[in-house]
Amino acid sequence: MKSIWGGSREDQNDTGSDRASARNSQHAERDSAPPDEHTRLLPNRVEGSNYLSPDDPAVSPYNLWSIRITRYFTILFTLIGFAWWTIILVSTFITPPGFYTRGSTFFSFSYASLALANLLFTLLFFAVPSKAVRIASLVTSGLLLIDAVLLISVQQTRYEEGWVGITSVLWAFVMAIWTLATDRLVAWGKYEEEERLTGRAETRRTLGEWVAVLLSTISMVILAVAVFLMTCTLFLRALDAGLAPPGKLYWVDGDKYRLHVYCNGNHTDGTGSRLPTVLLEGGEGPVEDGLWEFADNAIKNGSISRYCFVDRPGLAWSDTAPSPLSAGMAVEAIDEALARAGENGPWVLMSTDIGSIYSRILSSRHGENVKGLVLIDPLHEDFLSDVGAAGQGFILWLRGIISPLGLDRIPQALFKGRSKKDRVWGRSAYQTGKYIFTKLQENLVAGTLSQRDVVSSRAIQTQGIPLSLISSGAHIREDSQWEEKQRDLSGLTHNLQHWDIVNDAPNQVWKTLEGRNLIEKRLRQLVHQK
Structure with a gap:
């Protein structure tokens, strides 16, 4: 009997048998072929009609x-x-x-x-x-x-x-x-x-x-x-990076890093007599942020004839130093930078806040070449434990790891007009990773290595060096301990010339007219030996 499609049922059976044989042949060829990335995995699940559920763990x-x-x-x-x-x-x-x-x-x-x-x-x-x-x-x-x-x-x-x-x-x-x-x-x-x-x-x-x-x-x-x-x-x-330093950079510590040295003025006065050079040391920030302008005005006013400063490692244009870095190690680098720059003194050392720690160490090592000390609201060594507090160090580290995001620098550059000078040594310098890293280095050893350095320096301090101490009246009123420690520092040498307290002056005493005039007066007395 023929079907309506014109073929017999036997013919259709033969056709189905042929298809089955072809399919079996394809499977046999697949089984005999070398396994590849698809066929060697889950061999029993690749039949075209036996699909898995999308939720099956094997579908991965x-x-x-x-x-x-x-x-x-x-x-x-x-x-x-x-x-x-x-x-x-x-x-x-x-x-x-x-x-x-x-x-x-x-x-x-x-x-x-x-x-x-x-x-x-x-x-x-x-x-x-x-x-x-x-x-x-x-x-x-x-x-x-x-x-x-x-x-x-x-x-x-x-x-x-x-x-x-x-x-x-x-x-x-x-x-x-x-x-x-x-x-x-x-x-x-x-x-x-x-x-x-x-x-x-x-x-x-x-x-x-x-x-x-x-x-x-x-x-x-x-x-x-x-x-x-x-x-x-x-x-x-x-x-x-386009802001050039005013001075020169000198390699120190076996040519590991460079420090910035800047000097201005004449070695002699109008009569030809050689006068001491005032060596400035900044406090929390670099000398350029405040003291630089003050020193230039002091030259114009005739209070001093010449000044120099060396940016401590990590401040302004100076490179950072390897860690750890104690105050004594920083002073060695500063001393080497001055020697390489050909600056041999004699010196009148002027410093403020924590910078006085570095000046005191330098003074103890070069007593014969130091003609006077001017300490402006100096930090006492007993307060170094506060500088090295663990909590403060952790905050500095947190500030450091987010500093590359520029969350403070970028808005201030875009909306407040902060310039290159602001970021390198000015009012925004504290935001830079280099500055934060430097303060973290200072924090890590303040209460240990640095405190040991300054205590040792006090023991070998030349006692005949003239000393002028200028304290912030506002700071003394806020902290009774500060007055006590200032009094202790007034006995740093046996040759205290003056201890002045500027009543309305903040920690940065030179920012008031009275403080500025007083500092210039004390410098003039030490430089001209009057």
Whole structure:
């Protein structure tokens, strides 16, 4: 009997048998063919008609060896990144051999942290790829490339960051590219396995997957914003590099770093007599921020004939020194910089606040060449334990690790007109990573090594050196202990010339007219020996 399609039932049976034979033949060929990445996995689940549910645990991109190897490499990179991050963290407090940077470690630490966070987020959300994450990774990669170009192409940033900073930014860039490639590869593997095992690529996501996508996207966007802010801060640093120092930079400590030395005026007065040079030492900030202007006016008024100052390590144009750095070690570097500059004194040492600690150590080591001491509201060595307080050190460290974001520098540059001078040595200098790193170094050893240095200096201080002590009346009224310690410092030598208390003056006594005139008067007496 023929069917309505014109063929007999026997013919149709023969055709079905042929198809079955062909299918069996294809399966046999597949079974005999060498296994590949798809066929060697889950061999009993690849029948075209036996698809799995999308929720089956077997439907996973981890089935592919390329995805598994990518994950293993991500774990390896994470371990390497953690080791690098740890080394840079330690170098903030104690500089390991070969890891010294002449700026600060905070930029290097930020890039190392960025790379480590990127890898951790990649591992955490490895099996949940997202287009938004890829876009954020692409933006991050582009910004990091700009950072690398800026850091390497600008001589000052390349000099300050050294090989540690360059390696950190390049590592962060490579890891951002790796994150982008990893997310794209996992997305491909997920598509391949879903199509192979379920018959189609799954476009739906579970609630848990949506939460993972949201968290991963937020994380990557935060990293991208952080890199953008770091790029803006690097642009500011590149602009600041164009501000030339007024003096010269001299290598010290075995040519490890340079200190800035500046001198102005004449060695002799109008009669040809050689006069002492006033050696200035700033307090919390560099000499340029206040005392520089005062010293120039003192020359114009005839109170002094010449002055010099050396920016302590990490202040203004001077490089930072390796950690740890005590007051005595800083004085040795200052002494060496003066010698290299050909400045041999004699000196009248003028200092303020914590800078008096450094002047006193210098005075004790060069007593025969020091013709006078002018201490302006000086810090007593007993207060160094406050400078070295652990809580203050932790705050400085926190400020340091967020300083590359420029959360204070960028708005002030854009909306308050802060200039290069403000950031290098002026009112915004305290925001820079180099300054914060220097204050952290000071904090770490203030109550131990530095206190030992200044106590030892007091024991060997030349007692015949004329001493003028000028104290802030406002400071004394606020703190009774401060008055007691000022009185103790008045006995630093046996030759106290004057102890003046300027009633309405703040800690920076020279900022009042009475204080300025009094300081000039005391300097004139010591310089001209009147």
